[in-house]
Amino acid sequence: MEYLWDGLREAAGMLWRLDPEVCSIAWVSLKVTFLSTALAAAAGVPLGAWLAVSQFRGKRVAVGILNALMALPTVVVGLFLYSLLTRRGLLGPLGLLYTVTAMVAGQFLLAVPLVAAMTVGVVQGADPRVIPTARTLGASPWRARLTLMGEVRWGLVAAVLAGFGRVFGEVGVSMMVGGNIRGYTRTLTTAIALQTGRGEFALGLALGIVLLGVALLVNGAVQLVPRGAAGREP
Amino acid sequence: MTEVPLYRLRGVVRRFGGAVVLDLPELELGRGGIHFLVGPNGAGKTMLLGVLSLLESPSEGEVVFDGERIFPGPGPSEAAARRVTLVGQAPYLFDTTVLGNAAYGLRRRGLGRTAAEAAASEALALVGLKGFEGRRARTLSGGEAKRLAIARALALRPQVLLLDEPLANVDEANRRILEELLAGIPGRLGATVVATTHDLEEAYRLGGRVIALRGGRLADVPPDNVYPGLVVVRDGEKRIRVAEGVEVCAPTVREGRVHVAVDARAVVLSRAPLDSSARNRFAGPVTSVRLCGDHVRVTVDIGVSLSAWVTPSSLRELGLHPGDRVTVSFKATSVRVF
Numbered sequence: 001m002e003y004l005w006d007g008l009r010e011a012a013g014m015l016w017r018l019d020p021e022v023c024s025i026a027w028v029s030l031k032v033t034f035l036s037t038a039l040a041a042a043a044g045v046p047l048g049a050w051l052a053v054s055q056f057r058g059k060r061v062a063v064g065i066l067n068a069l070m071a072l073p074t075v076v077v078g079l080f081l082y083s084l085l086t087r088r089g090l091l092g093p094l095g096l097l098y099t100v101t102a103m104v105a106g107q108f109l110l111a112v113p114l115v116a117a118m119t120v121g122v123v124q125g126a127d128p129r130v131i132p133t134a135r136t137l138g139a140s141p142w143r144a145r146l147t148l149m150g151e152v153r154w155g156l157v158a159a160v161l162a163g164f165g166r167v168f169g170e171v172g173v174s175m176m177v178g179g180n181i182r183g184y185t186r187t188l189t190t191a192i193a194l195q196t197g198r199g200e201f202a203l204g205l206a207l208g209i210v211l212l213g214v215a216l217l218v219n220g221a222v223q224l225v226p227r228g229a230a231g232r233e234p
Numbered sequence: 235m236t237e238v239p240l241y242r243l244r245g246v247v248r249r250f251g252g253a254v255v256l257d258l259p260e261l262e263l264g265r266g267g268i269h270f271l272v273g274p275n276g277a278g279k280t281m282l283l284g285v286l287s288l289l290e291s292p293s294e295g296e297v298v299f300d301g302e303r304i305f306p307g308p309g310p311s312e313a314a315a316r317r318v319t320l321v322g323q324a325p326y327l328f329d330t331t332v333l334g335n336a337a338y339g340l341r342r343r344g345l346g347r348t349a350a351e352a353a354a355s356e357a358l359a360l361v362g363l364k365g366f367e368g369r370r371a372r373t374l375s376g377g378e379a380k381r382l383a384i385a386r387a388l389a390l391r392p393q394v395l396l397l398d399e400p401l402a403n404v405d406e407a408n409r410r411i412l413e414e415l416l417a418g419i420p421g422r423l424g425a426t427v428v429a430t431t432h433d434l435e436e437a438y439r440l441g442g443r444v445i446a447l448r449g450g451r452l453a454d455v456p457p458d459n460v461y462p463g464l465v466v467v468r469d470g471e472k473r474i475r476v477a478e479g480v481e482v483c484a485p486t487v488r489e490g491r492v493h494v495a496v497d498a499r500a501v502v503l504s505r506a507p508l509d510s511s512a513r514n515r516f517a518g519p520v521t522s523v524r525l526c527g528d529h530v531r532v533t534v535d536i537g538v539s540l541s542a543w544v545t546p547s548s549l550r551e552l553g554l555h556p557g558d559r560v561t562v563s564f565k566a567t568s569v570r571v572f
Contacts, residue, residue: 129326136287136320137339137386151329 003201010202011209021203026210029168029187032100032178036107037164044112044163045156048119049149063120069113074172081106081177098179103187106173111163118162122155123148158225165218169211238301240265240394240426241286246295248281248450256281256292256450263445267420268427270437273447279430280323282447283396286428287320300393316343317393323402325383327371332363335371335382339390357389358382360422362411377408384415388423395419397429401436416440434460438493439572459496459540465489474571480537483513484569492571500568501542503532503552504561512563516540520558523549534562 014022051063084090085097096102130151134144149156167173171189178185180194188211196204241263248256256278263269263286271279284290285297288310297305300317304310310318319339328335336354341347358364361381366374374382380400387395400416401409417440419427431437437444438460446453461476465488473481474494482494502508507515516536524531529543532554540562544552554560 127326129322129324130328132289133322133326133328134338134342135289138316138342138390140342143342147328 007201007205011206014202014206015209019206022206022210024183025186025188025191025207028100028183028185029189029211030214032103032107032174032187033164033168035100036104036167037111037160039104039108040111040115040163040167041160043108044115045119045159047112048116048159049123049145051116052120052123053145063117066113066117066120070117072110072113074110074170075176076172077106077109078173078176081109081173085177097177098181098185100178100185102177103174103185106177107167107170110170110173111167114166115159115163118159119156122152122159125155126152154225158222161218161222161225165215165222168218169215237265239263240300242296242298243285244296244298246285246292246297248278248285248290249293250281254450256285258282258295258452261445261452263426263428264443266424266426268416268429268440268442269445270440270442271428271430271445271447272432272434272437273430273453274432276449277447277453278450279432279447280398281450283320283398283428283430286394287318287396288315289320316390318396319387319390319392319394320396321380321383321387321398321400323398325380327374327379327382330371331367332358332369332371332374332382333367336386336389338386343390354385354389357385360388361385361415375405375408377404377412380404380412381408381415384412388419388425391423392425395425395427397427399431400429401431401433413440434495438462459498459501460493461495461538462491462493464491474569477537480516482569483566484571485566486571488571495570495572496540496564497568497570498531498541498543501540501562501564503534503542503544503548503554504563505552507561508563510563511565513566514569515561515563517559517561520554520556520560522556523554532560534560536562 051059051066081102082097085094085102086092087097126148130148131144134147135141139147169189171193174180174185174187174190175193178187178190180186180190188207192204192207192211195201195207239262241261243258243261246256246258246261247254271282273279281290285292288297288299288304291305291309295305296303299310299314302311302314304314328338333351333354336358337347337350340350340353345353355364355367358367361384363378363381363385366378371379371382384397384400397416401412404412416427416429419425429442434444463474463476463482465486466473466475466481468481471483472486473483474486474492475481476494482496484494486492502512507517518534518536520532521535521539522531522533525546530546530549531541531543532549533539533541542562
């Protein structure tokens, strides 16, 4: 047990003096996750909202596929993207393998189904009186839908935070298409896997604490989202 | 030249899941005042209100609003739609402040924030919600929420204000505020109010025109025998004078101007005055005899028009025809005063 206490003490020291290695890795992680989550929100929220309000053949199937994609294993997405980006792959000539762009793309693919599926639920669960009320007060059909989105804003925030949570802690995509390059594509999760494997237990622990802290913070934020705001009036 | 009615509905039919929920061969609504659509649940009141809001299209028939044909057709012009505002039975309040709610419609009409909020504040003052501007709308009580919804509609200065059960499910204090508010809208704001209610007394108390509905059709005016009157004291006994020389005996603690309703099923017709305990006895000529389903409605002119429901067999026994003179009697306890 000695090594655990030693490791924890050393990790605490690293965090206390803001170790440059730890900071650099945390920064890469946050940057990649913020970018991928922002893009997933920009695509997933409109997609989910459109799926929720429109009527077309195969809508149930589309929503079903979205729900199934939420469970997509991260390494499978990594594998798929790797096969596209590798030199012999379809997008090989772009030279994107082992770049931040590739990681953002992979995490985007992971987060979009979750954000979109949750948005479908949030919009469908909205109070059915919102649109008629907006319409009778003179809102155009489009403006009424925008009002609806405003009414369920907290539910949408929760959907985006869930997307953030999904990608922040993933290893598969980051490892396979990021390559774990120090100071460039090394993220909290890939670094923990590497350092622990190499016996650098203290650094792994320090990074683990940062990862856990951010994950708990995001989870706490989801809990703080006003209840009932996403749905009907109490 | 006759005035163009505000609404003219011809042959309007609305189906819902195969069933006819509204069937109105002809209905006209004039300008100004309060119109009450009265009927039990499922009478089609809310559906008719939806059609009048121009947002619900009928399955068949013609709807003309202020001289403009709305249905059949591409629906209301923006100008027409903006002159009509509907407040639902359980109005939805947006998840923002009271002021934000009241200003919503004005903002959608392109008014700037300052102008919209100024007009919205005025509307809030009208409904007695001055000082509530910064409150979250969702923290209001049921009655306050209704008043806010009405303010939100009034802020738009609509030509027509449609209200679905505005007085249902509100406490006594809010009810009084709302009644006063509704009664004042046509005069103060020049808007025509159309409200639904299942409470006939409410309709008369607010002095509205009553349109009775039953099963999606115009009912044959079930509110028989409702008269405005004045409580007078004669021989130490309270009576309600409903017309010159027509005073109705009824137990009441009320004073001044009231309405009385005489239950048409409790009115007894006879060729000669009856020797009975009935406190009310009048005579007059029969003005109409009409078969309505399983009963006959006999109308007698006793100074006001009074209807009595009798069975076809008793009508045959009496052998009544329009113009015949009859005596009508009813007990004081069959009269409601409100």
